[in-house]
Amino acid sequence: MAEDGEEKLLATVQHIVQTLGSSDTMTEDILRVFSNYDGRLSLDKLYAARAAAASAAGGGGGGLGGGGGEHSMPESPTLPPPPAAAVSAAAGRPPPVTSMERTVRTLDRQISQFVAMDGLIWADSADADAFLEAVDDLIGTVQELEAAGTNRGLFDRAEELLSRCMARLEEEFRALIERPDDAAPAAPGGFRSDGSDDEEDFGGGDGYGDEPIPIAKPVTDYDVVIDALSPGSVANVHQIARRMVDAGFGRECAEVYAAARRGFVDESVARLGVRPRTAEEVHASSWEELEFDIARWIPAFNMVFRILIPSERRLCDRVFDGLAPFGDLAFVAAVRTQALQLISFGDAISSSSRAPERLFRVVDMYEAVRDLLPDLDPVFADPYSAALRAEVTAVCNTLGSSIKGIFMELENLIRRDPARVAAHGGGIHPITRYVMNYLRAACGSRQTLEEVMEGDFGAVGGAAAAVDPDRPTSSLAVHIAWIMDVLHKNLDIKSKIYRDPSLACIFLMNNGKYIILKVNDSELGVLLGDEWIKQMTNRVRRWSMDYQRVTWGKVTTVLQTGGPGVGALPATAMKQKLRMFNTYFQEIYEVQSEWVIADEQLRVDVRAAVAEAVMPVYTALISRLKSSPEARHDLYIKYTPEDVEACIQHLFEGAAK
């Protein structure tokens, strides 16, 4: 391998010697120059190689334009004369300097031709190679002159020449990055617009033309790399970057690179349809608009951070391969603005309203950012992009606290819900439906909510997140239990606005039963735990008993006739009781058949309990009346036991008048 490299080097030098040396003395000088700065280029080796080459070519000491036949030199007969100052400064120096001067003069001639070329040097790969070769020689010469430090004038001249080379290389570099197809080895496989783009037709006819700008097509799979430049172009561009860095122009190179790539990055992001929004706009926008923006932002964010930026990193790493830190500098400069712009939308959303309905979209945003974090490490590994990495982490935290805040806001919303309007017929209050459905939906993101409640934003690390969202003691579970408590208190206050305490009971039962159903029916059950459900069920039972007592207590009391036989009521008293029952029952029936028990099972149970309490005593009373001789006389039975039974079965139907 090393041997091979050496051979190549020798061949290159030999080639240069052949191209440049117009006389034997001059060739010797050049050979001495080479041997001075690289031990491998011993004169012996070079002479041997030269002799071999000469015999192969069939001619001695190749002159200018003769031996260099494989290089197509640009036609440019007017060569700038070497500045007089440099010549005079070099006068009277020892021989090696004279040869050095010849080298510089020759390189000047060669390079000036290239620098003056109208088209791209890289349009012809042979030109490109020859130019690079000359640049390499010049860099070596400059270094040697600098090390020697004896000939200031010549050094300045060589440096001046070098700076012209660099200016030209910079342009070639930029052109190759921006329009890679113009280069000669148009290797296929690069990422290019497919040509069907509207943009291409637009203004394309006037010759002023928009180049088709390569852009990212919509994708669903983020495991994609955009290769903006073909391997051939990358190799070309890398060659130039290496020369620029070698010559101490690394910063310029990184700048040009970043400027050239920024256009592509800006363009790609613009096509994703996310528009920049200020925090103020976000605060002033309706939630519908923001939902729309978020829906666009999430895929755009993924596209940018999962495809565009890693692709830029890859390209940069290849172009600046082995040329650290310039690649890192260039990379950050190319992607920074767009990355920050996307991030700032996250900041704006986090700092805006905390209305509970925003939870789900913000969770989506948070998850997008959080899931991205581990994948960013390889992309933003260098110290120059550390600040960007920190911004992504920061926006993840901000979104996390925002979720926490939004979730907390639910509590305030419940507390503030006014107890002015009663639900019709003691039915399920809208707040109960809202809260329960909200919490059920929130459970869909319970891993995330748990993480956020615990405060370890984005501390994913995969399995490392030791939070078990299924235990009722987790932060989320505790918080949800707390919210249920707040809801319960609020419902309790609301129940007080019913004048009829029975209806208050029905209201509480209805809402309690609804809560239990929703909890059992979802992951909320896991979070709140069996104990909680048992307590809630007991509560509903207690309300149910309260209802029985309040509504039917007096009824059954009226129906009490005492035992048969001794102490039995007189017939008139029994009749009186029946009349009272009739009044009570009619009243209750009229009112309570309009009440609502939403849950069918609960309705059945409550009716059954009512029937169980009322029917035996009522049937007993009727039969006592019927069997009593005094009472039987002009006995009016308004409700037969069957009637009563039927009426009970029609309670709580919520029948509208």
Place this chain on the structure above:
Amino acid sequence: MPATDSSSAAAPLSSFGRSFLSHRRDQIPPPPDHNHTNSSSSDLEIDAFQRHAADLLLDLLSDSDSLLSLAWTRRLLDSFLICIEEFRAILFAFADSQPLSRPTLDRLLLDFLDRAVKALDLCNALRDGLDLIRQWRKHLAIAAAALSTSDPDPDHAAPRGEAQIRRARKALTDLTILMLDDKDAGGVVGQRNRSFGRAGTTRDSVSHGHGHHRRSSSGGSSGSGSGSHLRSLSWSVSRTWSASRQLQAIGGGLTVPRANDIAATGGLASAIYTMGAMLFVVAWALVAAIPCQDRGLQAHLTAVPRTFPWAGPVFTLFDRILDESKKKDRKHSCGLLKEIHQIERCSRQLMEVTDAAEFPLAKEKDPEVQEAAQELVQVCESLKDGLDPLERQVREMFHRVVRTRTEILDYLSRPHNAS
């Protein structure tokens, strides 16, 4: 720039915070003894807060040479961060004893929050502005490197050669184009269009480039042909956004609290007013210093009674900065930051000295170049050291405002009967 500076986000305070301050900062929320104080002791707190705001401003004014330098701007941000921290401490200590959500007080707080939101966008714009300066610095660093590498001992250094001068001039030309680009059209008008027209522009610039190369190889101006491709960064705010208007919105309607409002809020009205004024003053000075889209310093505070201890310092600060902005050579600057002025001055000087220079450089010209180059190096260094921390402080300001806002909203939404 690598963000590996030793200073953490919390560190800036140490650079200039007083022990009294850090003491106060550690007491959030204040210890229970002070919690159940009567109004007179919270009055004391509020008075101390206002006097402290005044002291911070006086401190900023104490050294008029450093006004609007990077270091000064960092101190300005420190002052703001200290103020908002003290403000929170006062507010939340108060909130522990009585609800913030009551008439007058909630109105004043919501008004403050409105201003705070507007400051957020300003922070983003300022970050863009700092990034712009960072971009300039890169070109500056190239020029500085080109001019200063030759010899460690300046007395024995040979005069700078054509190559060095050419390289420096190219970098400075690119820099000038970037700075001009930012100056006209508020920096970014037409950014989108420009970026869509990129390919065409580039082709154009290549042909210019060739013209340039012929010129420069014949020893003419060594301006850069690549200038047209250079483009300042895109701003993260929309094109119609205006820093000037934003300032007006932050300061607009910031009125002196009425006596009965102060009484009704247990003095908090004064603290809120002070905080609002500090927010405005700091935002205003930052916009003055740092490039921003559509800068303008027309916004002003309406008459602040002298009874507020910070009134005097605030107006002195306004006056000093306005005086600075009216200076002939600063009028059209894209930012009053001292370092920007230095950049402009020494790059102009270098361009003048080296324009149409003969090579090697004449003996009498070289010291001039050297002097300007040294200034260049020095600006580069102070930018290198100062930009990253300043940007972090601007971010800190952003996050601190967001947090304060959220906390206040939390207190406001807490129902009265909350247990």
